[in-house]
Structures are given as C-alpha cells and as structure tokens.
Amino acid sequence: MPDYQQIRQELEGIAVEDNPALVKQKSRDFYWYSPILKAQLDNVTADLIVSPKTEEEVIRTLKVAYAHGVPVTPRGGGTGNYGQAMPLSGGIVLNLLNMNRIKEIHPGRVIAEPGIITAELDRQTKAHSGQELRFHPSTTGTATLAGFIAGGSGGVGSITWGGLRDLGNILRLRVVTMEAEPRVLELSAWDLQKVSHAYGTNGIITEVEMPLAPAYDWVDVVIGYDDYMDAVRFADALTHRNGILLKEVAPISAPIPYEYFTRHKPWLKEGQSVVVLMVAPHSMAPLVAYAEKMKGDIRFRSDKVESMKGIPHAYELAWNHTTLRALKVDPSITYLQVQYPGPDHVEKVGKLVKIFGDEVISHLEFIKFDGAIQCSGLPLVRYTTEERLEEIIRIHEDNGCPIFNPHRYTLEEGGMKQTDTVQLAFKKETDPKGLLNPGKMIAWDNPDFDFKSGKNYLFPGLQSFM
Ligand code: FAD
Structure with a gap:
C-alpha cells in the first residue's frame, strides 16, 4: 500500500483532496449508462484527487506518483460514458479542470490549456474574432477540451468536418510522460494519433492547439416525418445539398421524440x-x-420561438443526449454505437429497423467519414439480458454494421477489437511502469488476449473493488 501521507507531503503546494465522499464523486463518469459497466465499476474509487493548476504541477505530481508506483488517471469533466476516467487500480485521479485558460487566439486556430470547457472556449473565441471549434461533443457545457480529445470521437459539426482522428482536426498537443523524470513532448500531424482517443493511457495532455471555423448563430430545426425511413432519406439527401451549411443532422425514430424530448x-x-x-x-x-x-x-x-429559455439546444437532443433523455424517463433503456458503412448506409439502416422493430429504436448521426457522407448510430435498446444484447450486437455485425461496444471499459473492445500498435508503442516509451489509467489498454496488460474468443476482458486490478 503506498504511503499517501508521505505522498501528500511531497505534493505540498498542489491542491489535494482525500475526503472519501469527494474522492468517490471525482472517481466516476457516466459509466452507469451501461447496465453492464454499472455492475462492474460501481465500487471503483481513487485514493487521492490531485488538481494541478500548471504544467509544472502536473510534472511534479507525475514524478512523485512514479517514485511511489502510484497509478494516475487523468480526468476532465468526467462525462465519458465507458468508465474511461475511472481509476480501476485506485491511486490518484488527476483533475485537470483548473488548467482552463485560453493562451492564444489566431485566425483559424486557438491554443488552450487542457481543462477548458469546450462551450467556454467557443464563447471566448466567438467574442474575440467570430470563431468556434469545428465540432464539439453534445456535452460541450461540461466536457473539457483534452477530455474530448482523449476520450471522444466527434460530434456537433462532424457533418462538415469529420472526426478527431481526421488529420488536421487537432493541430498540436503537449504531453507529459510518466517517468522518473517526466518529459514534455510536442506532437503534431500523424503523431497525434498516439494520444488522441487513448484515454490518457500514455501521457497527460497539458496544452492543445485546435483549428477553428467561422462561428454562426446556428438555428435549431426539428422536422417531422410519419415514416422513419422517409426521415432518414431526407437527412441523407439534405447532406448532399452542397450549398446548405449544416452543423448537425440526426434522424431519430418514433417513439423517442414525443416520449423523451419533454x-x-x-x-x-x-x-x-x-x-x-x-x-x-x-x-x-x-x-x-x-x-x-x-x-x-x-x-x-x-429563430421563430419567442424565447429559448428552458428549451434545450438541438445538440442536446442528439448524440448521447438522446440516450440521456430516454434514460431519464425509462431507466431500463440502454444503447449501442453502430457504424453503417456506405454507400448503401440507408439500406442497411432500413434492414436493421425491420429486423428489430421496437426493441432497437433507431437514432442516426450523419457525419463526414473519409470525405464521404455516412451515418453512424446510437440506437436505443430495450434491455433485457446481457446475452440478448450480445445477440443484438452479433446480428448488426452479421449485417455488415460494426459495433463500437459502449458496454466495455477497454480501448480495444470499445473500438476496432484489435491492438492499436501506435498507441501501445508510445505507452512503452512514455509510461514504462504502466501507471497511467491502468486496465484500459488490453494490449499492455495482456498482449495474448484473443479478441476473437468472444470473451470479455476483465482487468485483474478491478477485483479489489468487487
Ligand atoms: P473525461 O470523461 O473526464 O475523460 C475522458 C477520457 O480522457 C478519460 O480516459 C480521461 O482519462 C482522459 N483525459 C481527460 N483529460 C486528459 C488529459 N488532460 N490528458 C490525457 N487524458 C485525459 N463524445 C463524443 O465524442 N461526442 C459526443 O457528441 C458526445 N456526447 C455525449 C453526450 C452525453 C450525454 C454523454 C454522457 C457523453 C457524450 N460523449 C460524447 C462522451 C464524452 O462526453 C465526451 O467524449 C467528452 O468530450 C469527454 O470530455 P470530459 O472532459 O468529460 O472527459
């Protein structure tokens, strides 16, 4: 057991919290969206919350943690929904919310600290020079910039700009390594893929440079269709009208809108x-x-309602907010993340809607993917058992629609179900003791894990919380 009294002393001058209730609060995210993750992760908690204000304090914290062999799990707004920011081996949660300044704004780009809330960043860049992030998560009011980069994928604006993994959608990151003498690395271009969507397993992001787009007073519009597939065909056709500037296009099937968009x-x-x-x-x-x-x-x-007071933004009906609104009314609902590879994405959606009927209720997000418009989906699932959920996943995949499983806390199982050799190689370089966000990268913990075995990975460290 690490000597946390001693660690606190060595962190003198940096904000540290060890009140168990507050520590537990900062040790969770939106993992409870998944009935499976809820059962697995409910008791997970850190030992200390450390809240640095500067990069120098991050370096000091990592140095102390390294010397004591204590795990460090970075955390922004804690809005990730696969337990990404949950400390599966306990230790320190590194809360980056206090590193929240914008450093520079230029035509087409901004340089900011990692913990700035993305809506606040947009507010400041808009006021400064009529610019905003190209896209943001629907949690923009509470999510941080680095949390989005390390844990998210795309969002509101991805219909025009694609996702975070697209070259050019992040410009530069400063990253601190977890070593005896932490190093500060600057990454750009292809190198960004080492840490983007790596859940903070191979470095702490301390500065972000992002491209900006012209800001508009976007108009929220909701268009109804009696037949869901007519709504999907309209959305697909609309996204091919080159001249109409859109930031969000989400077809959502009945009964979701009337039942859950209160x-x-x-x-x-x-x-x-x-x-x-x-x-x-x-x-x-x-x-x-x-x-x-x-x-x-x-x-x-x-633009036609008298006041928007009390009415959520359109993006708060979309992305994972659709699921959140459903969960508020019916806590037994869960969801999946589906890709419908084009060019026959509309046909694929139609086929799956027919197969599942009311058990899997369709919600699509149109996005630009490798230059072409496609759709991904966050359908709601009327959850019965884990076995049935697995069967629903298999039926999607048998129909050519890969699932990014939101009921898993590892990078691989939630993603392409294969090792990301670039991220793994970078972790070997930056985190030789494996102390950063343990349990999230299977390739690190168990290189022989067979993704085709059909078995779920269970991180051994989690057993201490069970
Ligand atoms: P956190 O949850 O705090 O962290 C996310 C991951 O990043 C964790 O693994 C954490 O360890 C790591 N991390 C945090 N800060 C750092 C750092 N400085 N350095 C290294 N690693 C770090 N996601 C989308 O992509 N698009 C959406 O539209 C979207 N909509 C959502 C809607 C709802 C209702 C919910 C609950 C979630 C949604 N998400 C979405 C998921 C999540 O909100 C986003 O990914 C969000 O941007 C995460 O930001 P955060 O600050 O809350 O990160």
Whole structure:
C-alpha cells in the first residue's frame, strides 16, 4: 500500500483532496449508462484527487506518483460514458479542470490549456474574432477540451468536418510522460494519433492547439416525418445539398421524440419521427425550400420561438443526449454505437429497423467519414439480458454494421477489437511502469488476449473493488 501521507507531503503546494465522499464523486463518469459497466465499476474509487493548476504541477505530481508506483488517471469533466476516467487500480485521479485558460487566439486556430470547457472556449473565441471549434461533443457545457480529445470521437459539426482522428482536426498537443523524470513532448500531424482517443493511457495532455471555423448563430430545426425511413432519406439527401451549411443532422425514430424530448413536446406530434438539425442562419431559406420539396413537416425553428429559455439546444437532443433523455424517463433503456458503412448506409439502416422493430429504436448521426457522407448510430435498446444484447450486437455485425461496444471499459473492445500498435508503442516509451489509467489498454496488460474468443476482458486490478 503506498504511503499517501508521505505522498501528500511531497505534493505540498498542489491542491489535494482525500475526503472519501469527494474522492468517490471525482472517481466516476457516466459509466452507469451501461447496465453492464454499472455492475462492474460501481465500487471503483481513487485514493487521492490531485488538481494541478500548471504544467509544472502536473510534472511534479507525475514524478512523485512514479517514485511511489502510484497509478494516475487523468480526468476532465468526467462525462465519458465507458468508465474511461475511472481509476480501476485506485491511486490518484488527476483533475485537470483548473488548467482552463485560453493562451492564444489566431485566425483559424486557438491554443488552450487542457481543462477548458469546450462551450467556454467557443464563447471566448466567438467574442474575440467570430470563431468556434469545428465540432464539439453534445456535452460541450461540461466536457473539457483534452477530455474530448482523449476520450471522444466527434460530434456537433462532424457533418462538415469529420472526426478527431481526421488529420488536421487537432493541430498540436503537449504531453507529459510518466517517468522518473517526466518529459514534455510536442506532437503534431500523424503523431497525434498516439494520444488522441487513448484515454490518457500514455501521457497527460497539458496544452492543445485546435483549428477553428467561422462561428454562426446556428438555428435549431426539428422536422417531422410519419415514416422513419422517409426521415432518414431526407437527412441523407439534405447532406448532399452542397450549398446548405449544416452543423448537425440526426434522424431519430418514433417513439423517442414525443416520449423523451419533454421540453420540445408542445411542438412535436405523437407517432412522428424527426430529423434534428442545426442550420446556419443564411441557409434557412434554402433549407425550408428543400424540406418542403421532401414533404417534411417543420415542427420547430429556434429563430421563430419567442424565447429559448428552458428549451434545450438541438445538440442536446442528439448524440448521447438522446440516450440521456430516454434514460431519464425509462431507466431500463440502454444503447449501442453502430457504424453503417456506405454507400448503401440507408439500406442497411432500413434492414436493421425491420429486423428489430421496437426493441432497437433507431437514432442516426450523419457525419463526414473519409470525405464521404455516412451515418453512424446510437440506437436505443430495450434491455433485457446481457446475452440478448450480445445477440443484438452479433446480428448488426452479421449485417455488415460494426459495433463500437459502449458496454466495455477497454480501448480495444470499445473500438476496432484489435491492438492499436501506435498507441501501445508510445505507452512503452512514455509510461514504462504502466501507471497511467491502468486496465484500459488490453494490449499492455495482456498482449495474448484473443479478441476473437468472444470473451470479455476483465482487468485483474478491478477485483479489489468487487
Ligand atoms: P473525461 O470523461 O473526464 O475523460 C475522458 C477520457 O480522457 C478519460 O480516459 C480521461 O482519462 C482522459 N483525459 C481527460 N483529460 C486528459 C488529459 N488532460 N490528458 C490525457 N487524458 C485525459 N463524445 C463524443 O465524442 N461526442 C459526443 O457528441 C458526445 N456526447 C455525449 C453526450 C452525453 C450525454 C454523454 C454522457 C457523453 C457524450 N460523449 C460524447 C462522451 C464524452 O462526453 C465526451 O467524449 C467528452 O468530450 C469527454 O470530455 P470530459 O472532459 O468529460 O472527459
């Protein structure tokens, strides 16, 4: 057992918290979205929360942790939903919320500290020079910039700009290593893939340079369709209208909108599916013209309501907020993350909708993927058993639709089910003792793990919390 009294002394001058209730609070994220992760991770907790204010304090913390062999799990806003920021071996949770300054704003780019909340970053860059992040997670009000980079994938704006893994969507990262003498590395271009979406397993991000896009007062629009597949076809066709500037395109099947979008209910029609959109103000006239041509029923426009007070933004109906809204009404609901590879993505959606009916309720996000428009999905699942969930996953994959399993806490099982050799090689270089966010990279803990065995990986360190 590490000597935490001694560690506290060595961290003198840096904010440290060991009140068990507060430590537990900062040791969790949105893992409870998954009934499977909820059962596995409910008791996970750190020993200390350390909240550095500067890169120098991060370096000092890592140095002390390394010397004592104590695990360190970085944390931003704690909005990840696969237990990404949960300390499976206890130890230190490194809370980066206090490193939240913007350092520089230039035409087309911003340099910021890791813990800035993305909505706050957008607010400041918009006020400074009418710019905003190219895309943000739907949790923009609570998620941090580095948490998004280390734990997220894309979001509101990905219809135009693609995702975080696309070259050019992150410009530069400063990363501190977990060694006896921590080093500060600057990564750009292809090297960014070493730490982007690596859950903080191979370095602590202390500075971020991101590209910016022109900011608009985006208009929220909700368009109804009696037939869900008409909504999907409209969304697909709309995203191919080159001249209409969109930030968000999400077809969502009935009964989700009317049952779960409670604040929008006065505008919605029972039984209708919807397409949730964010549209640039100057694109509204062409959008309306196109919706009329495609027989869409425009139910809601934020530029026509008297006040938006109490009405959530369109993006808070989309991405994983759709799931959150459903969970608030029906806690037995869960979800999946599906890819529908094009060019026949619409047909694939149609086929799966037919197979599952009301058991798996479709929610799609249109995004640019390798230059082409495609859709991914966050369908809601009426959860019965783990076995049935596995069967639903298998049926999707048998129909050519890969699942990124949100019911797993490891990078590999939640992703492509294979070792990311680049991230693993970088971890060997930056974290030789394996102290950064243990248990999240199977390739590190168990290089012989067979992803085809059908077995789930269980991190041995977790047993101490069971
Ligand atoms: P955290 O949850 O705190 O951390 C995420 C990961 O990053 C963890 O592994 C953590 O260890 C690591 N990390 C944090 N800071 C650092 C650092 N400085 N250096 C190294 N590693 C670090 N995700 C999307 O991609 N798009 C969405 O639209 C989206 N919508 C969501 C909606 C809801 C309702 C919820 C609950 C989640 C959603 N997510 C989405 C997932 C999550 O909110 C995002 O990925 C978010 O950006 C994470 O930011 P965070 O600051 O909360 O990170």
